[in-house]
């Protein structure tokens with residue numbers, strides 16, 4: 001029986017496993033933690049589909065392309081937007097209870113950069129509702145072994161020979177050993193690159209390691225320089241807490257104080273819809289504001305806040321001690337989403353045969369900047385698309401002998417497990433995050449990017465020689481050298497794009513330049529990072 005290994009059990013991985021099972025293909029779903037703890041659960045704002053009377057998939061696609069700086073593929077985006085209404089129906093059929101008007105119609109929310117109301121949501125827990133419904137659906141197939149779950153497993157590396165993937169080496173964190181799993185195809189669904197940047201709005205399970213390691217192993221990456229800063233977050237000692245765009249979608253207003261006068265700078269600059277400009281625009285304006293920026297939702301009234309913005313109110317109460325019914329929220333932009341990742345074709349196949357990527361770890365659809373509500377949509381759509389393509393895979397009856405490679409990795413692991421080194425792997429992760437935050441902020445310059453590259457090159461030169469402490473999971477230690485490579489690839493991509501587009505803002509190249517009206521792709525070969533520019537639909 002055909003067998004697919006899916007690494008990562010958030011929204012995209014779960015969708016893919018369910019759709020494979022519907023086609024009678026067996027899958028193994030591996031992740032360190034259960035799906036209930038994936039980042040997808042944190043999504044609150046909603047998921048997009050053109051279902052309003054005044055809307056159409058064409059308008060949805062136009063907004064997506066425009067907000068993405070017109071470098072995403074027209075065909076792929078248009079297919080995504082056409083599929084969106086059916087995706088909402090599928091989720092409803094699985095039991096997701098989306099919020100509805102009194103007359104029974106789905107409530108549609110307006111998020112930044114959209115020309116129409118098209119974001120459906122499930123109270124304050126859209127992601128949680130969707131994941132819960134999918135977990136229930138997946139259980140049906142777990143009962144008949146069409147889906148098998150392996151928890152406590154972390155990706156170590158892919159088993160690749162002559163450009164073809166035969167399976168994956170996993171680190172089993174429970175038994176502290178390596179485990180090889182062979183499959184007819186592998187789907188990577190490991191989410192964004194949050195840990196690279198330290199404190200972000202996202203889950204610390206998403207560290208970018210899988211993307212980094214696959215890059216080291218020869219997979220092509222794309223659009224790495226496009227890192228989305230969400231305009232409205234609050235700071236806590238552990239991480240940045242998101243103040244959902246829904247707050248502005250429901251009417252919330254941004255302002256700063258000039259003496260005692262409130263300056264509604266977004267409305268002054270962009271008119272009535274100013275607070276709902278795309279995220280890249282709002283983040284830059286907040287960054288340029290002369291003093292602290294606040295978000296005011298108090299005037300919306302207790303009822304609306306309770307019914308539609310409950311989660312925003314709770315986050316502010318719990319993490320900042322703010323009663324949003326009475327006080328404005330001080331907000332800061334923060335790293336939130338990665339438009340870049342593994343380069344994939346229309347079937348979501350990477351540049352390595354038999355290796356697919358879905359969800360946030362894959363780069364597709366969003367171009368230079370993502371629209372709110374489009375990520376849950378692409379997580380489901382990409383999972384479905386990959387599963388459909390995989391219905392035609394052939395069984396890998398034999399695979400090459402990887403035993404030498406596996407035993408070499410086991411030796412490295414044992415060396416780390418028995419290490420008495422005091423060099424902290426966690427400290428090293430903090431250093432990388434500090435460096436990237438410093439060089440890849442909301443705006444960038446050649447000088448800063450070159451400084452970042454020099455520092456990363458130094459860390460690369462020492463990281464392979466270091467043995468890290470065994471106080472934490474050895475995963476943290478072995479993930480560092482590839483993550484430094486990924487950091488280098490991001491910096492190199494940002495340096496090469498000498499223009500301002502979407503979330504990539506260059507102080508030294510403040511204009512858009514059509515020479516760069518393409519996706520950037522990054523290849524790693526013999527220690528060299530090579531950047532080129534390609535039309536997305538031609539990838």
Ligand SMILES: Cc1cc2nc3c(=O)[nH]c(=O)nc-3n(C[C@H](O)[C@H](O)[C@H](O)COP(=O)(O)OP(=O)(O)OC[C@H]3O[C@@H](n4cnc5c(N)ncnc54)[C@H](O)[C@@H]3O)c2cc1C
Nearest residue numbers: 008009010012039040043045046155191359360373375376
């Ligand atoms: C606070 C917040 C709110 C958001 N709100 C919205 C919203 O309202 N609408 C919207 O469209 N988008 C939203 N997003 C973005 C959206 O949630 C994500 O982009 C999307 O859920 C990603 O799904 P995924 O399946 O790609 O990854 P995830 O849900 O992140 O799942 C990744 C999986 O991979 C596993 N994994 C990670 N590393 C490894 C490894 N090395 N080995 C094995 N497994 C691994 C994880 O354990 C997890 O199971 C929000 C994001 C955040 C942070």
